Amino acid sequence: MDFLKQLYDWIDVRFGVREVVDEKRSGHLLPPNINAWYSLGSVLLVIFCLQIVTGLLLMLYYVPDIDKAFGSVAFIMDEIPLGRLIRLFHAVGSSMMLLVILLHMFSILFMGSYKAPRELHWLSGFFLLLLAMGISLTGYLLPWNQLSFWATTVATDCVSSIPFVGSDLVELLRGGKQVGFHTLGRFYTLHVGVLPATIAALIGTHLFLIRRTGVSTPPFGLEDTTNQWQGDKFVCKDHPDGIPFFPNFVLQDLISISLYLACLMMFVFFFPNMFIPSTSYMPANPLVTPSHIKPEWYFLANYQTLKLFPSEIVGLTVQACAMTFLALLPFIDRGTEKHPLKRPVFTMTAIGCILLWIGLTIWGLYS
Amino acid sequence: MRQLVPAFLLVFALLSALPVTAAVTPPNVCVTCHGGLAARLGMPVKIWKTSIHAEHGVSCNACHGGDPMDAVNSMSQARGFRGVPVATEIPSICGGCHMGIAKYHAASPHGRALGRGGPTCVTCHGSHGVVRATIDQINRKNCTPCHGFESALEIKNIMMKTDGMLKAIEDRIIELKNQGILTDTLEKRLFSLRNQSHSLFHTLNIDLIRQESAHLQAELEKNNSIGSTGTGLSIGTLAVGWALILALLFYLIKKNID
Numbered sequence: 001m002d003f004l005k006q007l008y009d010w011i012d013v014r015f016g017v018r019e020v021v022d023e024k025r026s027g028h029l030l031p032p033n034i035n036a037w038y039s040l041g042s043v044l045l046v047i048f049c050l051q052i053v054t055g056l057l058l059m060l061y062y063v064p065d066i067d068k069a070f071g072s073v074a075f076i077m078d079e080i081p082l083g084r085l086i087r088l089f090h091a092v093g094s095s096m097m098l099l100v101i102l103l104h105m106f107s108i109l110f111m112g113s114y115k116a117p118r119e120l121h122w123l124s125g126f127f128l129l130l131l132a133m134g135i136s137l138t139g140y141l142l143p144w145n146q147l148s149f150w151a152t153t154v155a156t157d158c159v160s161s162i163p164f165v166g167s168d169l170v171e172l173l174r175g176g177k178q179v180g181f182h183t184l185g186r187f188y189t190l191h192v193g194v195l196p197a198t199i200a201a202l203i204g205t206h207l208f209l210i211r212r213t214g215v216s217t218p219p220f221g222l223e224d225t226t227n228q229w230q231g232d233k234f235v236c237k238d239h240p241d242g243i244p245f246f247p248n249f250v251l252q253d254l255i256s257i258s259l260y261l262a263c264l265m266m267f268v269f270f271f272p273n274m275f276i277p278s279t280s281y282m283p284a285n286p287l288v289t290p291s292h293i294k295p296e297w298y299f300l301a302n303y304q305t306l307k308l309f310p311s312e313i314v315g316l317t318v319q320a321c322a323m324t325f326l327a328l329l330p331f332i333d334r335g336t337e338k339h340p341l342k343r344p345v346f347t348m349t350a351i352g353c354i355l356l357w358i359g360l361t362i363w364g365l366y367s
Numbered sequence: 368m369r370q371l372v373p374a375f376l377l378v379f380a381l382l383s384a385l386p387v388t389a390a391v392t393p394p395n396v397c398v399t400c401h402g403g404l405a406a407r408l409g410m411p412v413k414i415w416k417t418s419i420h421a422e423h424g425v426s427c428n429a430c431h432g433g434d435p436m437d438a439v440n441s442m443s444q445a446r447g448f449r450g451v452p453v454a455t456e457i458p459s460i461c462g463g464c465h466m467g468i469a470k471y472h473a474a475s476p477h478g479r480a481l482g483r484g485g486p487t488c489v490t491c492h493g494s495h496g497v498v499r500a501t502i503d504q505i506n507r508k509n510c511t512p513c514h515g516f517e518s519a520l521e522i523k524n525i526m527m528k529t530d531g532m533l534k535a536i537e538d539r540i541i542e543l544k545n546q547g548i549l550t551d552t553l554e555k556r557l558f559s560l561r562n563q564s565h566s567l568f569h570t571l572n573i574d575l576i577r578q579e580s581a582h583l584q585a586e587l588e589k590n591n592s593i594g595s596t597g598t599g600l601s602i603g604t605l606a607v608g609w610a611l612i613l614a615l616l617f618y619l620i621k622k623n624i625d
């Protein structure tokens with residue numbers, strides 16, 4: 001014990017850690033009615049780190065070449081000790097990451113946490129969602145199997161319907177007329193370099209913003225649930241009667257992270273084929289189109305929407321409008337009420353949109 | 368996009384169809400000319416087209432000789448045309464490609480009785496309609512015209528067991544494939560084991576078949592354990608259970624502190 005204390009002192013006199021710990025313990029108190037939904041952000045951080053670690057391990061053996069990619073992934077699965085597990089953690093983890101991002105977003109939506117002064121938190125988070133979708137799309141091509149090849153062909157094909165520049169843009173994206181060697185190079189660079197770095201930077205921004213404003217007060221268990229922010233000067237919201245981040249909320253984070261890991265491992269060990277159907281065990285063949293080309297679940301709604309409209313450009317425009325609206329939501333919804341039941345129109349609309357999205361996803365799955 | 372995919376398909380289908388059909392049936396005058404002939408002369412083409420040989424590009428000239436590229440002199444002796452082979456020639460013609468089997472056959476009681484009522488390759492497999500051989504071809508109808516079925520049945524019973532194991536492994540390979548496990552080496556090994564076991568029949572030597580079948584079965588037994596994922600479930604249960612216990616533990620500590 002004595003030794004530990006000495007070590008702590010040794011570090012403290014050099015870096016002032018005690019100040020940081022004390023601040024976490026009593027300085028920056030969290031709202032007393034904070035709930036479990038607030039731990040999803042920490043879960044997301046853990047997920048991102050897990051993706052990085054498993055991704056780097058996969059990179060040790062993965063070969064980004066159209067003749068070798070499929071074999072190298074098979075080699076990882078079969079020959080490398082724990083390779084199968086690592087790949088499954090990475091592949092299943094990417095799906096779970098999007099799921100948790102959506103849950104995180106929904107909770108913020110219903111608790112009104114995006115309202116001033118947190119518009120930029122929302123906006124940076126929205127871009128994180130886009131980037132997460134992007135990194136999944138680019139990663140999906142890398143195993144170079146039938147599913148990934150054709151899903152990428154179809155996905156990149158959408159871009160061609162953009163007027164005037166569409167076909168040039170597709171060629172830029174694919175590095176040629178068809179999905180091929182150059183597409184793999186591009187997607188690989190995006191997937192392991194550009195996108196992870198951008199995501200890390202954006203997560204940093206996201207956290208910095210949260211650090212400056214403090215977390216929002218959940219609108220539950222209070223008399224007055226309107227937004228208290230005045231908008232005249234900067235204040236970091238403090239809660240004199242609140243609870244400390246360490247250890248109280250850290251424990252909540254740990255509970256959620258453990259539950260998340262239990263879910264993840266359940267899928268990895270018991271239902272891996274839910275995320276990796278057997279068609280993905282066939283090497284990509286540009287000459288044979290599989291009968292059902294379906295994207296990953298998180299793109300099914302987009303896919304179905306595109307099919308619903310007579311012309312692709314209309315379908316794309318509708319989706320772009322919906323996404324823009326979502327991105328700008330905090331600037332459009334200026335009401336001060338945060339409790340979901342006290343702003344029924346908003347809540348019903350949001351639930352309606354989520355149900356529509358789920359409906360389109362299911363429709364896309366079975367169409 | 369919806370119009371593009373079928374369009375792509377069509378183009379690819381056309382492009383890919385050209386070289387493929389060319390590879391299966393090279394321009395072959397025997398097939399074209401005999402295909403237009405009637406009865407005895409045309410029938411072989413119709414039957415041959417359904418055979419495993421046609422599938423693998425083994426054409427008329429492989430057995431009858433002659434020049435399939437020269438319409439005028441295709442059936443000239445000078446070009447190696449042999450006409451309709453007689454029984455005694457057949458094993459050596461087939462044996463040009465199926466060497467091991469021809470050797471087994473030659474040494475067997477059937478081969479030794481060649482020309483004296485012993486069956487040739489085509490007695491059992493046919494000449495033009497050769498299909499993939501199965502153990503079911505050892506049956507009373509095929510084997511009793513010349514002698515009893517006792518020894519035949521004994522051989523069949525020994526081979527049945529090997530065959531069953533081969534089937535089980537084939538199913539297993541499909542299953543493994545669906546789990547994304549590489550099966551190339553396994554498939555190659557299975558292929559050669561399958562050939563060995565199916566060729567072995569032609570020796571008609573019960574002791575040899577019994578002994579070799581035991582070898583093959585031991586070999587197959589070894590392959591059966593490949594890719595078994597038996598421990599996955601229990602490790603999975605442990606891992607998930609461990610995470611849940613951690614969650615519970617953190618929950619209890621938190622309750623204590625709150």
Ligand code: HEM
Pocket residue numbers: 048051052053054055056058059062073087090091093094095097098132133135136137138139140141142143191192196
């Ligand atoms: C720097 C971090 C990362 C690195 C170095 C990395 C690396 C890789 C590599 C080498 C592969 C190909 C091998 C395979 O398919 O299993 C891959 C696949 C994949 N990655 Fe990543 N990755 C990273 C982060 C992420 C993140 C954050 C996500 C999702 C949000 C993601 C989603 C995917 C997906 C969906 C696949 C295809 C999975 C499959 O079907 O196999 N990756 N990654």
